[in-house]
Amino acid sequence: MTRTAFMVVALLLTGSWGALPVFAPVEARAAQVEETALDDQVREIAKTLRCAICQTENIWESQSVLAAQMRAIIRERLKAGETPDQIKAYFLSRYGDYILMKPRVRGWNWVIWAGPFVLLLIGGIMLTRTLSRWSASAASTPADPLPPLSEPSRKRIDNELRAYDQ
Amino acid sequence: MSAAPTPPLPPPTPSPMDAPSGGEDRFKLRGWHVALVASLIGLFLLFYQGLWGDPSAIPTVLIGTPAPTFSGPTVVDGSTFDLSQYRGKVVMVNFWASWCQECRLEHENLLALYNQFRTNPDFVMVGINYQDKLEDARQYLSVYGSPFQQVRDLKGTISIDYGVYGVPETFIIDKQGVIRHKEVGPIVGPDYNLLTERIIPTLLQSPGPSAS
Secondary structure, eight states, X not given: OHHHHHHHHHHHHHHHHTTGGGGSOHHHHHHHHHHHHHHHHHHXXXXXXXXXXXXXXXXXXXXXXXXXXXXXXXXXXXXXXXXXXXXXXXXXXXXXXXXXXXXOSOTTHHXXXXXXXXXXXXXXXXXXXXXXXXXXXXXXXXXXXXXXXXXXXXXXXXXXXXXXXX | OOOOOOOOOOOOOOOXXXXXXXXXXXXXXXXXXXXXXXXHHHHHHHHHHHHHSOTTOOOOSOTTSBOOOOXXXXXXXXXXXEGGGGTTSXXXXXXXXXXXXXXXXXXXXXXXXXXXXXXXXXXXXXXXXXXXXXXXXXXXXXXXXXXXXXEEOSSSHHHHHTTOOSSSEEEEEOTTSBEEEEXXXXXXXXXXXXXXXXXXXXXXXXXXXXXX
């Protein structure tokens, strides 16, 4: 709700004041555009890194000092010309898999990534086996030979049928 | 219509096919039971670790890797401390802050440890002041005492280079400049004994870098 409201306000503001930056010096505008692009890059990287002291937050959303320092480091390394992958690799080399919001599929991590699907497969196999066993036993029951009809019964059926036909 | 009473149908005899297949089923299920119990135990351990384990414990990846070098202004007078000047020595790096209660807990031990090894020319100890105000850090040191150097980590670059996520954390660097030990939390009790009786003496006795 507040986010939508904020966006509406932001849209209104940009709509009504969008003409203003035209009067700003060209260099200043260029610098601003560069800064915004840099901010975007910082945000993209920071969103993939986990805040080391607040666990569930990434370092873009975290208010902690450590996260702020990490964002500053991302920014400086981007300015120095490093690629996002190089920067992520740097944090990975210091904090290990922990620092990634989405840990790499590697080593023991495979268990976590593949585990649910393996369990699903095992469950599916067990279900199929059980179902086939059920259907097999259900199919075999009528195939059992019925006890031979006794002579009085046969006579009675014949009588009944004859009575029905008449 | 015949009124003659008819004897009831004899009860169906149980099929001889049922008995052995039932026994077979039970045997197979036992195999599944073992697998099921094993995976349940696995799941339980996973949940135990996830729910009752320490979520803030981060396994370190830095042991056995070259210690990041650093330099920075000292807390006391702002002169520059540079780790690269201490190549070939055993260096103990201790991250601390004045607002950190556990750092006070270990401070006595830090002083004792320093006094134990200070006469060894191959031993260097340095404190890194983490996310702190200069006045608070100075005040802390004047109260609790600091015979070894203290460096300010102005932008957090030193701490992040060492993968620090809280204080106190302590690293032991060997004569080759490789991180050999990391201590998360205060150096007290058995941790202190391990450092002073085993880790540091062993590293001090090992030969220094030969070629470099």
